[in-house]
Amino acid sequence: MPGKIFDTETGTPMGGILLREKRPRNSGRRAFLVVLGLLILATCYRLWAPCKATKEVPRDLQYEMKQALQKPGDQFWWDCRPNVECGRVVVPTDYNDLSVGMTVLAVTRWRSRYWPSKGAVFTNPGGPGISGTKLASGWVASFVGNDYDIIGFDPRGVGETTPTVQCHTPRTKLLFEANTVLQNGFSLPQFNSSRLHSPSTREYFKKQMEEFVALKKAEAELCAKNVGEALRYMGTTYVARDIDFMNRLFHGDDEPINFWSASYGSILGAYLVNMFPGRVGKVVIDGIVNPISWTRDPSHLWARDSLSSIEDTFEWFLSACARAGPAGCALAKPLERSSHAIGNRIDTFLDHLYDNPMSSLSVVRPGVLTSGAVRALFVIWFQNPFGWPSFAHDLAQAMYHNNSTPLYTKLAVNPRPWYTDLSRSAITCADSPPLSSIDPRTNPTVDDLVDEGMATISKVSLHFGVSSTISEPDGGCQFWKYVGGGVERYSGPWNKTLSNKILIVSNTADPVTPIASAKLLHNLLKNSSSLLIQNSPGHTSMSFPSLCTIMLVRAYFDNGTLPAEGTICEPDSKLFPRPGIDEQFRDTLSEEERLLLRSAEELGKIFTKQYM
Numbered sequence: 001m002p003g004k005i006f007d008t009e010t011g012t013p014m015g016g017i018l019l020r021e022k023r024p025r026n027s028g029r030r031a032f033l034v035v036l037g038l039l040i041l042a043t044c045y046r047l048w049a050p051c052k053a054t055k056e057v058p059r060d061l062q063y064e065m066k067q068a069l070q071k072p073g074d075q076f077w078w079d080c081r082p083n084v085e086c087g088r089v090v091v092p093t094d095y096n097d098l099s100v101g102m103t104v105l106a107v108t109r110w111r112s113r114y115w116p117s118k119g120a121v122f123t124n125p126g127g128p129g130i131s132g133t134k135l136a137s138g139w140v141a142s143f144v145g146n147d148y149d150i151i152g153f154d155p156r157g158v159g160e161t162t163p164t165v166q167c168h169t170p171r172t173k174l175l176f177e178a179n180t181v182l183q184n185g186f187s188l189p190q191f192n193s194s195r196l197h198s199p200s201t202r203e204y205f206k207k208q209m210e211e212f213v214a215l216k217k218a219e220a221e222l223c224a225k226n227v228g229e230a231l232r233y234m235g236t237t238y239v240a241r242d243i244d245f246m247n248r249l250f251h252g253d254d255e256p257i258n259f260w261s262a263s264y265g266s267i268l269g270a271y272l273v274n275m276f277p278g279r280v281g282k283v284v285i286d287g288i289v290n291p292i293s294w295t296r297d298p299s300h301l302w303a304r305d306s307l308s309s310i311e312d313t314f315e316w317f318l319s320a321c322a323r324a325g326p327a328g329c330a331l332a333k334p335l336e337r338s339s340h341a342i343g344n345r346i347d348t349f350l351d352h353l354y355d356n357p358m359s360s361l362s363v364v365r366p367g368v369l370t371s372g373a374v375r376a377l378f379v380i381w382f383q384n385p386f387g388w389p390s391f392a393h394d395l396a397q398a399m400y401h402n403n404s405t406p407l408y409t410k411l412a413v414n415p416r417p418w419y420t421d422l423s424r425s426a427i428t429c430a431d432s433p434p435l436s437s438i439d440p441r442t443n444p445t446v447d448d449l450v451d452e453g454m455a456t457i458s459k460v461s462l463h464f465g466v467s468s469t470i471s472e473p474d475g476g477c478q479f480w481k482y483v484g485g486g487v488e489r490y491s492g493p494w495n496k497t498l499s500n501k502i503l504i505v506s507n508t509a510d511p512v513t514p515i516a517s518a519k520l521l522h523n524l525l526k527n528s529s530s531l532l533i534q535n536s537p538g539h540t541s542m543s544f545p546s547l548c549t550i551m552l553v554r555a556y557f558d559n560g561t562l563p564a565e566g567t568i569c570e571p572d573s574k575l576f577p578r579p580g581i582d583e584q585f586r587d588t589l590s591e592e593e594r595l596l597l598r599s600a601e602e603l604g605k606i607f608t609k610q611y612m
């Protein structure tokens with residue numbers, strides 16, 4: 001059964017009724033703990049700071065933990081948030097050679113409200129390179145049902161898991177990127193075809209690419225120096241093995257693996273079900289990345305595939321803006337119904353900015369707004385349709401009011417704050433094909449990279465073909481010592497017959513994980529999978545959620561029911577809502593429905609990296 005809805009933040013049931021709690025525990029001690037918990041919560045409410053949930057090991061437990069974690073399979077847990085345990089689980093660094101040593105995973109577990117639970121659902125926050133411990137939450141329980149335990153963890157190289165990828169110090173990453181092509185993006189005159197294809201443009205593009213390549217090289221050298229051998233054991237193959245290992249450890253060898261994730265998590269999901277096809281339980285993946293391209297192409301070639309829907313996202317952005325008019329979208333002009341006119345103004349602005357970068361006196365730090373940076377901001381904000389009004393406002397300030405500061409501030413606050421270090425590169429480069437010095441695909445020259453950028457502009461996206469490097473900072477694997485992984489690297493096949501059907505979810509206009517990839521994976525897995533389509537822009541279904549999608553995912557986790565082939569869900573929100581006019585529709589929803597939408601939105605923030 002789907003069970004009751006819980007307060008998503010604390011994991012306690014709404015209305016304060018404790019559901020059938022049947023864990024075999026001492027009830028007197030339990031009552032004491034409940035009272036203590038309430039006292040602590042009440043205190044926290046006043047003194048917010050000391051109560052911030054922490055997944056770090058409390059000081060007084062550190063010695064005990066050290067004693068407990070000696071060999072693969074050892075685990076250590078403590079209560080760290082209401083209804084959530086934090087822990088450490090030891091896994092072999094190399095599953096084929098135990099002498100290599102141990103990896104200690106930081107794991108969190110949201111406890112099911114039922115005993116026994118239906119099992120555990122493993123999660124992943126996308127990225128890659130992002131901490132997953134916050135996913136053990138009532139938000140995910142809203143999706144998969146609170147009769148499961150929900151496991152979040154920091155994948156290898158990330159967060160509190162050790163060894164971790166720490167190449168920079170926290171400060172040097174910011175200093176390293178500031179006012180370089182890593183912050184400013186690639187600037188090209190994209191809307192004047194004769195200029196775009198002129199030799200002087202190519203020369204300027206090449207100069208920017210040389211800087212990009214040199215910076216990527218420096219980062220790779222920094223990681224080789226500061227992290228070294230551990231990089232050999234990063235990558236998605238190992239993370240899939242870690243999930244399998246934990247599932248056996250927690251639930252025994254016969255328990256199938258359940259998994260729910262999105263974005264890069266769809267890659268991890270594709271590895272998981274194809275590496276362990278006989279152990280597949282309930283698996284839902286959303287916002288699909290093409291696993292063939294991921295493993296066959298080096299990461300600097302991914303944009304060709306991953307951006308195949310981004311011009312559609314732009315169309316949604318423009319037409320919704322025109323429909324809303326100036327009351328909902330600051331880029332629209334009164335009495336103008338044409339999205340075309342808005343698009344033309346943006347193109348003109350971008351090319352003007354190419355010739356005239358704007359100085360910006362942001363309070364964060366002063367700097368320059370370039371056309372490459374604005375394009376990169378589009379790629380980032382396209383992912384989150386709820387942020388479109390704010391983005392349109394800041395863009396209108398720059399375009400119509402000669403004020404670049406709000407837009408520049410979006411970039412300068414902290415460029416790519418979601419990647420505090422280079423674990424994304426460690427993972428993507430480990431997954432990439434092995435380096436061959438004679439193969440220009442894996443070992444490209446600057447000219448090869450310029451050619452690839454120009455091809456992506458002309459074949460995939462005129463606006464955004466070379467603009468994803470800030471939101472999706474891939475490439476440079478040719479400089480990584482352990483490119484292609486160390487000991488083990490799964491690279492398909494992707495068409496295994498699975499022990500249980502999985503559910504694939506995709507938006508129609510996802511800017512970075514296109515519907516074409518979802519169709520491809522569905523085609524590979526055939527009737528081992530079902531495809532559910534949500535008719536919306538944004539990155540993953542959760543970025544602009546639909547109750548229809550959420551209820552179908554819940555039904556699948558509940559009793560295995562899959563949506564009929566060809567099911568299309570509509571989102572439940574309006575793009576560019578006009579204040580005071582378009583916001584009332586949620587009044588008609590039940591409390592439960594509102595909570596489900598809110599849970600999806602909170603998860604959407606993680607996958608669109610709005611959450612810091």
Ligand SMILES: *[C@@H]1O[C@H](CO)[C@@H](O)[C@H](O)[C@H]1NC(C)=O
Nearest residue numbers: 189191192193194195196198
């Ligand atoms: C395109 O750029 C060329 C210079 O390279 C210029 O002569 C021409 O006027 C531009 N076209 C438009 C439509 O701006």
Ligand SMILES: *[C@@H]1O[C@H](CO)[C@@H](O)[C@H](O)[C@H]1NC(C)=O
Nearest residue numbers: 358359360361401402403404
């Ligand atoms: C835009 O603002 C800058 C100062 O930030 C000023 O130098 C420039 O003249 C202004 N341009 C217009 C068209 O107002």
Ligand SMILES: *[C@@H]1O[C@H](CO)[C@@H](O)[C@H](O)[C@H]1NC(C)=O
Nearest residue numbers: 492493494495496497524526
């Ligand atoms: C799976 O794909 C491989 C190629 O990667 C192909 O040789 C094989 O026939 C496919 N298997 C099935 C069952 O379609």
Ligand SMILES: *[C@@H]1O[C@H](CO)[C@@H](O)[C@H](O)[C@H]1NC(C)=O
Nearest residue numbers: 498499500501526527528529
């Ligand atoms: C998938 O289809 C094949 C035939 O195309 C059939 O033999 C098999 O039983 C089906 N599997 C499932 C899980 O429906």
Ligand SMILES: *[C@@H]1O[C@H](CO)[C@@H](O)[C@H](O)[C@H]1NC(C)=O
Nearest residue numbers: 002554555556558559560561
């Ligand atoms: C599966 O569960 C959903 C609710 O989560 C329910 O609406 C549906 O009727 C159930 N289907 C079956 C076959 O039990």
